[in-house]
Amino acid sequence: MSATLLIDTDLCSGCESCVSVCPFSALSMADGKPLVNDQCTLCGACAEICPEGAIRVPEAAPAAGPDPAYRGVMIFAEQRLGRVAEVAFELLHKGRELADTLGVTLTAALLGRELDGPARELLRYGADRVYTVDDPRLEGFTDEAYGEALTQIIRSVKPEILLAGATPIGRSFIPKTATQVGTGLTADCTELEIDAEKRLLLQTRPAFGGNIMATITCPQRRPQMATVRPKVLKKGAPSDSPAGEIVPFNLDWSGISGKTRLLEIVEELSEKVRLAEADVIVAGGRGLQEAKHFSLIRELAELLGGAVGASRGAVDSGWIPYAHQVGQTGKTVAPKLYVAIGVSGAVQHLVGMQSAETIVAINSDPQAPIFDVATYGIVGDLFEVVPEMIRQLKAAGG
Amino acid sequence: MHIIVCLKQVPDARQVRLDPETHTLIRQGVESIINPYDLYALEAGLRIRDERGGKVTVLTMGPPQAEDSLREAISYGADEAALLSDRAFAGADTWATSFTLARGVEKLAPFDLILCGKQAVDGDTAQVGPGLAERLGLPYATWVRKIEAVEEDRIRVQRLMDDGYDRLEITLPALLTVVKEINEPRVPSLKGKMRAKTQKIPLYGAADLGADAGQVGLSGSYTQVMRVFAPVRRREREMLQGPVEKQVHDLWVNLKNRQLIPFDVAGSR
Ligand SMILES: Cc1cc2nc3c(=O)[nH]c(=O)nc-3n(C[C@H](O)[C@H](O)[C@H](O)COP(=O)(O)OP(=O)(O)OC[C@H]3O[C@@H](n4cnc5c(N)ncnc54)[C@H](O)[C@@H]3O)c2cc1C
Ligand SMILES: Nc1ncnc2c1ncn2[C@@H]1O[C@H](COP(=O)(O)O)[C@@H](O)[C@H]1O
Numbered sequence: 001m002s003a004t005l006l007i008d009t010d011l012c013s014g015c016e017s018c019v020s021v022c023p024f025s026a027l028s029m030a031d032g033k034p035l036v037n038d039q040c041t042l043c044g045a046c047a048e049i050c051p052e053g054a055i056r057v058p059e060a061a062p063a064a065g066p067d068p069a070y071r072g073v074m075i076f077a078e079q080r081l082g083r084v085a086e087v088a089f090e091l092l093h094k095g096r097e098l099a100d101t102l103g104v105t106l107t108a109a110l111l112g113r114e115l116d117g118p119a120r121e122l123l124r125y126g127a128d129r130v131y132t133v134d135d136p137r138l139e140g141f142t143d144e145a146y147g148e149a150l151t152q153i154i155r156s157v158k159p160e161i162l163l164a165g166a167t168p169i170g171r172s173f174i175p176k177t178a179t180q181v182g183t184g185l186t187a188d189c190t191e192l193e194i195d196a197e198k199r200l201l202l203q204t205r206p207a208f209g210g211n212i213m214a215t216i217t218c219p220q221r222r223p224q225m226a227t228v229r230p231k232v233l234k235k236g237a238p239s240d241s242p243a244g245e246i247v248p249f250n251l252d253w254s255g256i257s258g259k260t261r262l263l264e265i266v267e268e269l270s271e272k273v274r275l276a277e278a279d280v281i282v283a284g285g286r287g288l289q290e291a292k293h294f295s296l297i298r299e300l301a302e303l304l305g306g307a308v309g310a311s312r313g314a315v316d317s318g319w320i321p322y323a324h325q326v327g328q329t330g331k332t333v334a335p336k337l338y339v340a341i342g343v344s345g346a347v348q349h350l351v352g353m354q355s356a357e358t359i360v361a362i363n364s365d366p367q368a369p370i371f372d373v374a375t376y377g378i379v380g381d382l383f384e385v386v387p388e389m390i391r392q393l394k395a396a397g398g
Numbered sequence: 399m400h401i402i403v404c405l406k407q408v409p410d411a412r413q414v415r416l417d418p419e420t421h422t423l424i425r426q427g428v429e430s431i432i433n434p435y436d437l438y439a440l441e442a443g444l445r446i447r448d449e450r451g452g453k454v455t456v457l458t459m460g461p462p463q464a465e466d467s468l469r470e471a472i473s474y475g476a477d478e479a480a481l482l483s484d485r486a487f488a489g490a491d492t493w494a495t496s497f498t499l500a501r502g503v504e505k506l507a508p509f510d511l512i513l514c515g516k517q518a519v520d521g522d523t524a525q526v527g528p529g530l531a532e533r534l535g536l537p538y539a540t541w542v543r544k545i546e547a548v549e550e551d552r553i554r555v556q557r558l559m560d561d562g563y564d565r566l567e568i569t570l571p572a573l574l575t576v577v578k579e580i581n582e583p584r585v586p587s588l589k590g591k592m593r594a595k596t597q598k599i600p601l602y603g604a605a606d607l608g609a610d611a612g613q614v615g616l617s618g619s620y621t622q623v624m625r626v627f628a629p630v631r632r633r634e635r636e637m638l639q640g641p642v643e644k645q646v647h648d649l650w651v652n653l654k655n656r657q658l659i660p661f662d663v664a665g666s667r
Contacts, residue, residue: 004485023520024409025428038461039430042489042616045626057489057623058616080561140564143528144537168559172540175492175528184493184620187523206629207522215625259537259569263554268562276560280658304659322579323562328519329434329578331560337658358656360649376652377637378645388646396650396661 004058005040005047009033011054018046018055023208045212066160070222073099074159076150077108077122077130078169080141081265084118086235086277087165089125091228093236094192095163096126098201101194104160107131109153109249111146113139116246123242125235131157131249140262141169147176148256153249154181159223161201163192166227167276178225184218186226188332190355192233201226209328210351230276231334232355268323275324280306280337283326283353286313287342287363287382294319296386297341303393309333309353311343327352342382345370362386399452399548400509401443403476404499404530405436407460407467408520432467435515437474439576441583443513444475446548453477455506459487459498465599472594473586480506484603489616492521496529498614501607503534511553512573516541527575538573539566543580 014032026039027046034046034055047055073095077088092108099106108127110119112134119130133149146169154162154177164170166188178185190213191204201224204215218224275281282301284294294308301308309326310319326333328348338356343349345361345368353359354373361374362385371377378385410431432440443454456471458464459482468479482502490498503512512531517524524540531538543563544556550570557564558577586594604614611617636652638645650663 004488025430038463038485038488040488042623043626044623048626059622080559142566143539147532168541168557171524172528175525176532176538178525179493179496179529179532182620184491185523185525186621187492187521187525202624208520209522210629213627213629214623215627216621217624218621221620257537257569259572260539261567263565263567265564266562274561337653358653358658360653371635371637374635376649377635378649379637380642380645384642385646388642389649392643392646392650392663393659393661396663 005036005042006056006058007034007036008054008056011052013052013054015051017049017051021045021049023212043214066220066222070158070160072104072107072157072159073102073161073163074107074109074154074157074223075127076162076164076170076174077110077118078165078167079110079112079115079118080169082112082114082118084121085165085167085230087167087228087230088122089235090230090233091163091165092122092125092127094228094233095161096236098161098192098194101196102160102199105129107157107159109150111138111149119246120242121238123244123246124238124240126239128244130244130246132246133249133251135251137253137256140265141173142260142262143173143176144258144260145256147173147180149251150174150177151180152251154223156249160199162223162225164225164227166229170227174225174227181223183221183223183225186216186218189226189228190232192226192228200224206351209347210354211347229332229334275307275309275326275331275333278307278333278335280304280339281309281326281333281335281353281356282306282339282341283309283311283343284314284320284341285311285343285349286317287344288314288319291317291319293383296382296390299390300339300341300386300393303390304337304339306335306337306339309338311346311349313344340370340374341386343370344368345373399446399450399511400506401446401452401454402503402506402509402512403436403440403443403454403456403471404512404514404526405440405456405458405467405471406433406515406518407431407458407464408433408518430463430466432470433515433518433520435517435519435576435578437583438578438580439513439515439574440471440474440476441581442545442574442576443511444584445581446511446545447477450548452510455480455509457499457502457506458482459490459495459502468599469594469597470586472597473590474584475587475590479597479599481599481601482603482607483601484614486604486611487615489619490614491619491621492523492525492529493620494614494618495526496533497618498607498609499526499530500533501609502602503530505602505607510570512536512571514573514575516575516577524575527573531573534573536571536573537568538575539568540575542574542576545574545580
C-alpha cells in the first residue's frame with residue numbers, strides 16, 4: 001500500500017494556496033488543478049490551508065488501540081554534576097496539570113549519584129513519586145546507560161505520557177528509549193495539551209527552522225513521548241510540605257555493554273550565565289566589526305545579569321566561541337529579554353531566538369530583518385547607542 | 399574501514415525568506431540541497447577514509463530525485479551510494495525512517511562507522527541518528543564536534559554539551575551525529591564530478607528490503623501529524639524615535655514597565 005495525498009478536483013477552486021504553502025515544493029498546477037509529486041511527505045500543510053477542504057491526508061490504518069495498562073504521567077528529571085536542570089521543574093509544573101486532567105499520578109525518573117537532595121527538590125515541585133537510580137555508572141551521561149535505565153523504568157512503571165527536556169542530553173538518549181520501548185517520539189515541543197476524552201497528548205512543535213508549527217499525536221502506542229524545549233513552560237511554586245515519596249529503582253545492568261565510556265567532562269563556558277537557561281541574552285553580530293568590541297556586549301550583559309550570545313557571522317569571524325552562537329546551527333534560546341546588537345537577523349538566526357518574550361534590536365540598517373521580529377527597535381550606530389545604554393543603566397544604579 | 403554516511407535531501411532553507419507582512423514562508427523556486435549538517439558528516443567520513451583507507455558509502459531514503467544528492471556526495475569524494483526509494487516510504491516519521499535506513503544499512507554491511515548530521519533542517523527532530531543506532535544495536539554519540547582518534551576497534555570523540563564538552567571512547571562499529579564545528583567541508587573535485595555522472599547507484603524499494611508496507615512510511619509511523627500551521631507572531635513592534643539619548647531612555651522605561659530590568663531609569667535624564 002502506498003500513501004498519497006487525496007485531492008478532490010471537483011471541490012478545488014484552483015486558488016493555488018496549497019502550492020504556495022507546501023514546504024517541500026511537492027505541488028504544482030496542471031490544468032488549473034493541483035498535482036502532487038514525489039517530494040510530498042504528507043505533512044498536511046496544504047490540507048490545512050485549502051479553503052475548499054479539497055485536500056486530505058490519508059489516515060494510517062488504525063491498528064489496535066493503546067495498551068490500557070499504561071497510566072500516569074512521568075517526567076525525566078535531568079541532572080548534570082548534581083544540579084537538576086531547570087527544565088525538570090518546568091516539566092513537573094506542566095506534568096501536574098496533565099496528570100490532574102487525566103486523574104493520574106505524576107512521577108519523575110532521576111538518574112545519577114547522591115540523589116537525595118535533588119529527589120526532595122522534585123517532590124517539592126510536585127512529583128507524587130520519584131524513582132531514583134543511584135549508581136556511579138550514571139554519574140556522567142552516556143546514551144547507553146541512561147537509555148537503558150529509562151527504558152527499564154518505563155517498562156516497569158508504565159506511564160501513558162513521558163516528558164523530557166529537549167536539552168543536549170534529552171534529545172540524545174530519549175530517541176534510544178523511545179525506539180527500545182517501541183513508541184513514537186515528538187521532538188522539541190513548545191506546547192502540550194490533552195484531549196481528555198481520547199486521553200491523547202497534543203504535542204505542538206516548530207519544524208522547518210521554526211517557520212511552521214505542527215501538532216503531533218501518538219494514538220496507538222504508549223507512552224506518548226515528547227522532548228520539550230526548555231523555558232517555554234512555566235515553573236511552579238515549591239511546596240514546603242511535600243507528600244510524595246522517593247522510590248529507589250533496581251536497575252538490571254546485564255544488558256548494558258559498556259561500549260560507550262565517558263572519559264572526561266570538560267566545562268568550557270567562559271560566562272557565568274548559561275545561554276540556554278538565561279532570562280536575559282545580549283547578542284552581538286557582525287555589526288561589532290572587531291572582536292574587541294564584544295566587550296560592549298559583555299558589559300551590557302553583565303549590567304542586565306544576562307548571558308552573551310552571538311550571530312553566526314560574529315562566530316565565523318572568530319570574535320567569540322561557537323558555544324555562544326544562537327540560531328539554526330547554534331543554540332535555540334527563549335529568554336524573557338533578547339537584545340540583538342548589530343545582528344542582521346538572517347532567518348537562521350531568527351529561528352533560534354524569535355520565541356524570546358521581548359526582543360530589542362539595535363541596527364544601523366532600518367531594512368535589517370531583525371526588526372521584523374523586534375518588540376522595540378532602535379535604528380542607529382551601535383557604537384553610540386550601546387555606550388549610552390550602559391551610561392544610563394549605571395546612572396540608575398545598575 | 400567502511401564508513402556509511404546517511405544524508406537527507408531537504409529544501410534549501412537559505413532561499414526561504416519570511417514575508418515581512420504575513421510572516422509566512424516565501425518558498426518560491428526553493429531548490430533541494432543536501433542537509434547542511436550532512437556535509438559535515440560526509441567530510442568527517444572522507445577524512446577518516448583518506449587517513450586510514452577504506453571506502454565511504456552514502457545512503458539516503460527519499461523520493462527518486464534524492465539520487466541527485468547522492469551524486470553530489472560522490473562529487474565530494476564518496477566512493478559508493480545507495481538509494482532507498484518507494485512510494486510506500488512517504489510520510490515516514492523518525493520511527494519508520496530509522497527502520498527503513500536500518501534495513502538499508504544491512505544491505506551495505508559490513509561496516510565500521512555510521513555518520514549522520516546533527517539534525518535535518520526540515521523535520522528538525524535530531525531523532526533519526528539515535529533511532530538508527532538503536533535499531534542496529536550500535537553504541538552512539540550525538541553532537542560530535544571533534545574526532546580525536548580512530549583505531550581499529552574504537553573511536554575517541556568530543557561531544558558538545560550546553561556547558562562544555564564530554565570526551566568519550568566508543569567501541570566500533572558505532573554511530574555518530576556531528577555538529578558543524580567538527581570540520582570545514584571540502585569542495586567537489588573535478589574528478590569527483592566526472593565520476594558522479596557515471597557511477598551506478600543501486601535502488602532499493604520496500605520489497606528489496608524485505609519490509610512490508612505496514613512497517614514503512616505513513617502506515618509504519620507511530621506519530622501522526624494532526625495539523626500544520628503558520629506560527630503566530632503576536633509581536634507589536636515599536637520603533638523608538640528621537641535622539642539616541644531619548645531612544646535609549648524610552649527603551650529602559652518600556653523594559654522596566656515589562657519588569658525586565660530591575661533599575662528605575664526614569665530620573666536619569
Ligand atoms: C512538520 C513536521 C513535524 C515532524 N515532527 C516529527 C516528530 O516530532 N517526531 C517524528 O518522529 N517525526 C516527525 N516528523 C517526521 C520526520 O521529519 C521524518 O521522519 C523524517 O524522515 C526524519 O527527518 P528529520 O528531519 O526529523 O531527521 P533528523 O533526525 O533531524 O536527521 C538527522 C540525521 O539523520 C539522517 N537522516 C535523516 N533522514 C534521512 C533520510 N531520509 N535518509 C538518510 N539519512 C537521513 C541524516 O544524517 C540527518 O542529518 C515531522 C515531519 C514534519 C513535516
Ligand atoms: N555600527 C553599527 N551599528 C549597528 N548595526 C550595524 C553597525 N554596523 C553594521 N551593522 C549591522 O550589523 C549587521 C550584521 O549582522 P550579522 O551578519 O547578523 O552578524 C548588519 O545588519 C548591519 O546592518
